[in-house]
Structures are given as structure tokens and as C-alpha cells.
Amino acid sequence: MKKFLILIMLLCGINAVAQENAAALPELQEWYSIKGGVGFYVSHLPGFDPLGGGLNAISYKFNTSNNPVFYNRFPFDTTNQFQWKSGGGYAVFQLDANGDGIPDYFDYLGRIYRGKKEQKPESEPSVNLNRSGTLWTLIGDLNKDSLEDMLVVNSNTNRNFDIILGNKDISKISAVRVSFPVETSHYIGSYFSESGKPRIIFYYDWGSFESFAIYALTITYTGNQPSVTLEQLDIIRTFKSSSSEKLYETCCNYFYWNKRTGQNYLMLTKAVKPGENKVTRVGYTIANDRLIFVKEKSLGGELWSYLECSVDGDENEDFIIPSIIKENGQEQEVLVIYTGLSINNPTAVAFCRRGYCGYSDWVSCIGDVNKDGINDIAFGGSDGCFAVYLGLDWRTVNVNSVAEYDSFKIHQNIPNPVQKDRKTLLPVSLKQQGNYSIVLYSLQGNRIKDLFNGELSEGEHKIPLDLIGLSAGMYIVKMSTGAVSRERAIMIGE
DSSP states (O other): OOGGGTTEEEEOOOOSSOSSOGGGSOBOEEEEEEEOOOOOOEEEEETSOGGGTOTEEEEEOSSSSOOEEEGGGOTTOTTSEEEOSTTTTTSOEEEOTTSSSSOEEEOTTSEEEOOBTTBOOOSSOSEEOOOOOEEEEEEEOSSSSSSOEEEEEETTTSSEEEEEEOOSSGGGOEEEEEEOSSTTEEEEEEEEOTTSOEEEEEEEEOSSEEEEEEEEEEEEEETTEEEEEEEEEEEEEEEOSSTTOOOBOGGGOEEEEOTTTOOEEEEEEBOOOTTOOOEEEEEEEEETTEEEEEEEEEESOSOOEEOSSOSSSSSSOEEEEEEEEEETTEEEEEEEEEESOTTSOOEEEEEEEOOOOOSOEEEEEOOOSSSSSSOOEEEEETTSEEEEEEOOOHHHHHHHOHHHHTSEEEOOOBSSSBOTTOEEEEEEEESSOEEEEEEEEOTTOOEEEEEEEEEEOSEEEEEEEEOTTOOSEEEEEEEEOSSOEEEEEEEEOO
16 A cells, blocks of 8 residues: 555645644654755664664665665664665565565565564565565565565556565565556555455546546466456446546545554545635545445645554554644644544644655654654655654643643754764753753663753753763653653764
8 A cells, every 4th residue: 555644654745724723732752863864765664683773673765875774763873774785775665575484675676685583684685676666565465375475566657566476485586567457547555355355446537537446456376377367346436527627636545554453444635626725535434345435524634644553642543734833923844643534533632843854755653762652753854854753642741731741842962973072062942941950861761860950041052961971872861840851862972
């Protein structure tokens, strides 16, 4: 299915009028940020190289040839990086292609790297399928041979897809190319049905009508040679008054599949009519390979994405809509986090700052960075910004009041990493005068050193921190008022 709908989001629009008063919501704390990348794709790789520390690693594009994996999602982790082959290591997918119980890795250019038990994977690919454009996938046992396979849409053409069939001999893995069922088809998403069979959803424009259809995918063999067939199971047809009329926005029809619960949800975005400033979406659920109408509703967001996890402490998987808030008379781009399905009555629970990062951004759920029991997100932009934001339990914040939670912010220390003199400045923004403490912790949560305790006035401050005597590595700085705490990762260099 489309990756920017599940683990990763592509934002190419912005909503000029917020659906909610986003500035009145609690703001997600930036955990750390990295400058200099040029990519727009963040790959979350849980279980990567456990002995080396990469239990929840991230692969991200920093230039056209150097796409490292950052272990544990911390910046400047130069001792614990893994380097893929050049060009495709920023969009990476995990699957057990040879059935040995160890994740293998498939990159953007179609190279498969063999995973190794309790070690980082092999740095040289076991097989090169010589393809490109890997962004949207369905991973699972497509042919019922107990090996994981991949359905991979060729995003460069959006006219065909490949079936990558697992093999106990990973070097013998091959691909079967399958054309879309209609020339004007657009891939919407894919999933496994209640009976565990692969399904694909396509949109296409016939001129006189536009359609959304579910197809069954079947793999058969002639000897050892596989072939793939598509069979239409259900279809929605909407007729047009003329062939030039546009009923649905091709870019903005989305499919959401919750692998944990099996819930399917198709969201169709109607084309905005001239003179109208609204987005209308039509929701369908899918059951027994049939599209079931839920409701039609006008929404204020341009584009949105499901995160396939909860970053707000409840049981609902969350989604994001880009928006704009006004602060001190100036507009700022933000991402608003909602809980609940978007076609119903979702609740806006928090926001994080997007900043300007180029023409496209990706947001990915990356598990629990700081071990507080709440999932976190990573944000990457095509113009070089990358940041990790910590999730929060919005229900607790609502009890304590948003104003108190957002009463101060910690920014990235300067310089970062800290240099040999072990001196750094910690910029903070305070909305009210009060007594503040700053304490240094290890990544394991052990208290190392009290760095500051005293009265600070309202406004912007750069607090000098003395880290003399500390060895190189990653640490946590926690600032607290006694009632509210904020923390940020900082790095001490060699």
C-alpha cells in the first residue's frame, strides 16, 4: 500500500485555515534534529543489528551516495552506523525473504541484503533486481509457501508493479512484472483479506466515468515459472457529465490498512470545484472484498496521513494534517496530530513544527525513542531538515493544562556535538518567570550531573553548560519546573 499512508507520509499541500486552533494544543517536543540531508524518506528498521545497538534504527538520505543507518535514532552516531550500497539505502524495507527468521532488507533500487543473526546485515547485496522507485509495498506470504514476499509498485512509472517472491536461497530471488489492469490505472493500496489473500485497489478514469476497484491477486506456476493474474472483485463507478470533468483528485485518494486489527478504510478525495475552498472526502470500509459506503464529509485539510501507530498515549492509531498557526502575528507551518478515523469526528490532540523543508516531507512512526511507553515520530524534508519528535499522552496534558505543558521549550544545544572543551549553550524559551533545574542523564536514565538550578526570567535564554570530565557519547538533558519537564538528546564529540 502507499507508504505515505501507513508508516511514512508525503505532504505536498498545506491548509491555510486550521481545522482546530492548533496553537492551543500541546506541542510535541523536538528530541533532536540533523541538518544537511537532502532526502525525503525515513525508513524505520526495528531489530536492526541488536548487538551493535540498532534496536530501532533509521535509514535516511543525506546525499545521492551516502545513505547511512543511524542506530537508536540519535544524531552524530558515527561509531554505530551502517552504510548501504550507494543510491538506494534511504528507502529500505524489512522482510524475511529466505524464511530463516531473520529480517532481510530490500532497498529503493531493488537490492536485497541478507540479514544475519544478532549482527548487522551483509553490506553487499545478495541479489540485485535492477529496479527503482520502491516506495509502496505489501509484504507477506503472497503465494502461500511460508516465505515472505513483496508486492512493489514502480513509483517512477505508476503503470506496473513487481512481485518479489521469497526463496530459501536468497541469491535466487527473482521478480515478476505485472501491468496495471487498465492503462489509466492509479495504484491506491493493497492489503490481505480476512482469508489472508492479497488484494489491490486501483483508481482509473474511463472518460465517461471514474472508478475504484478491488482486485484479487493470484500466483500460479507452470513448472517453476510463476505467473500473476488479477481478477476484479468489486467496483465503484461514478459517471460524469463530460469527459473533461474531474470527479476525484488523482493524487489524494488514500487507503488505510491496520495490520494489527485487520481494519480497512478507503478515503476518496473529491476534486475541488472552481470557487470553492473546501475538501470533500468519501469514506468506505472494506469487508469480504466489498466496498461499503460510510459517509461523505467536508474537511479543511489538504492532505493527511495515517501513522499506523499511536503517538498520543491512547489505543487509536493517529493521523496528521498539515496546517498553519499564527504566533506573534506571523504564520508558521505545523503538523496537527489527530486521533480517530478522519471521516468520523477525530480529535486534534497535539502539533509539531514543520518548518520549511522543501517541496516534500515524510513523517514516520519510529517506535518509542525515549522509553516512556509512547511512540514517537521522525520528520524528514527534501531540503535537508530531519527531526525526531516525542509523542505525549494528550489526556494527561489536558488535565495539567496545555499552557503549563508548553510553558517552556528546550532547543538544540550550540554547538552540537559538544567539542573538546566540553562547553555548550542550551537555548530555552520561557513563557513565565520561575525556578528551573537542568540535570544531565545517561541514555539508561542514570542521573549524572546537576547543570543548573535557579531563577530565570520570561523570554529567550542561552544557558551555559559545563560538561568537563564527561566522555564522548550521547546524553539526555532534562529541564524541569517541578511540575513539568522537557528533555533533549545532546552529543559530546571525541
